[in-house]
Amino acid sequence: MDHGAHAAVMESHWGGGVSPFAATWQKTMMWIFIVTDGLLFSGLLCGYGFLRMANTIPWPKQSAVFSIPFIALMTFILITSSATMGTAVGAARLGDRRTAVRFLWLTILGGAAFLGCQAYEWTHVIHDGARLYGPLSGSELAHLGVPRQFPAAFFILTGFHGSHVLSGLVILTITALRTGLGKTPAQGVEMAGLYWHFVDLVWVFIFTLFYLV
Amino acid sequence: MSESTHGSPYRVYWITWAILLVITVAMLMAERFHMPRWFLIVFLVAFMMVKATMIGGNFMHLRFEKRNLAVMVAAGLLVTSLILFAYIAPESWSVLRSTVR
Numbered sequence: 001m002d003h004g005a006h007a008a009v010m011e012s013h014w015g016g017g018v019s020p021f022a023a024t025w026q027k028t029m030m031w032i033f034i035v036t037d038g039l040l041f042s043g044l045l046c047g048y049g050f051l052r053m054a055n056t057i058p059w060p061k062q063s064a065v066f067s068i069p070f071i072a073l074m075t076f077i078l079i080t081s082s083a084t085m086g087t088a089v090g091a092a093r094l095g096d097r098r099t100a101v102r103f104l105w106l107t108i109l110g111g112a113a114f115l116g117c118q119a120y121e122w123t124h125v126i127h128d129g130a131r132l133y134g135p136l137s138g139s140e141l142a143h144l145g146v147p148r149q150f151p152a153a154f155f156i157l158t159g160f161h162g163s164h165v166l167s168g169l170v171i172l173t174i175t176a177l178r179t180g181l182g183k184t185p186a187q188g189v190e191m192a193g194l195y196w197h198f199v200d201l202v203w204v205f206i207f208t209l210f211y212l213v
Numbered sequence: 214m215s216e217s218t219h220g221s222p223y224r225v226y227w228i229t230w231a232i233l234l235v236i237t238v239a240m241l242m243a244e245r246f247h248m249p250r251w252f253l254i255v256f257l258v259a260f261m262m263v264k265a266t267m268i269g270g271n272f273m274h275l276r277f278e279k280r281n282l283a284v285m286v287a288a289g290l291l292v293t294s295l296i297l298f299a300y301i302a303p304e305s306w307s308v309l310r311s312t313v314r
Binding site: 020021022023028031034035038039042043045046047049050053054055056068072075076079080082083085086087090091094193194197198200201204205208209212213 | 222223225226227229230233234237240241244253254257258260261264265268269271272273278279281282285286289290293294297298301302304305306308309312
């Protein structure tokens with residue numbers, strides 16, 4: 001192969017320039033991470049759908065097992081924390097560090113409240129006899145006749161989501177402290193915000209598909 | 214909450230928040246209207262997608278990003294999830310049929 005032909009094959013004709021998404025590499029990588037992490041939850045939700053649709057034992061009515069108003073409260077807390085996070089990102093972009101830090105701490109408060117509610121819900125459901133492998137024989141859930149896949153799906157879905165909330169809280173705490181010290185640029189707050197909104201986004205799917213449908 | 218929260222820079226987040234709450238309440242109330250099960254599922258899934266679009270568009274700023282980034286994210290998640298579900302759903306029904314027999 002002569003040099004001209006070799007160059008024609010090897011040379012990139014990429015027309016996207018150095019930033020095809022018009023975003024920094026940090027933001028691009030964050031989005032790629034969000035897509036891959038979203039696929040994890042997509043797989044879990046599809047697995048849950050399989051367990052539910054293939055089950056010969058009817059899936060229980062969610063309101064018989066959970067307090068739906070309490071789950072609605074958790075949803076309200078998470079949506080509100082997303083709004084405070086958005087405000088923190090907006091303030092950081094405008095260079096208003098004080099407002100950014102204040103709203104970051106409000107977001108952390110919301111996230112901690114959500115996790116507290118989830119811990120309460122888990123305690124309640126475990127007390128009713130839910131175990132990862134199925135309901136305890138003789139327990140309240142066993143009397144309701146829930147299939148053994150039901151508590152498994154509950155613990156896996158909400159557990160994975162809760163672990164994301166927990167890691168989000170760690171990221172937000174570090175971001176709030178560093179932003180307060182002027183060490184994190186606006187983009188750092190934005191990256192933390194993307195992750196937090198993603199956690200909220202996943203909850204929208206879990207809330208609808210597991211608790212309401 | 215500072216004065217600026219109600220001003221134009223952060224308004225989009227709080228309007229989105231209010232709409233998300235209204236949709237959530239509508240989803241919670243839907244069951245009380247005794248609609249057919251298939252219609253309830255379609256209703257809930259449709260509003261779930263509206264909420265997801267609002268979070269992605271307004272909170273995650275996808276509306277304001279370059280379109281190819283938004284398409285990569287939305288198509289990447291939606292298409293792969295649908296393919297995954299399309300492969301799983303018939304399998305689950307066949308498992309159900311074989312178990313019932």
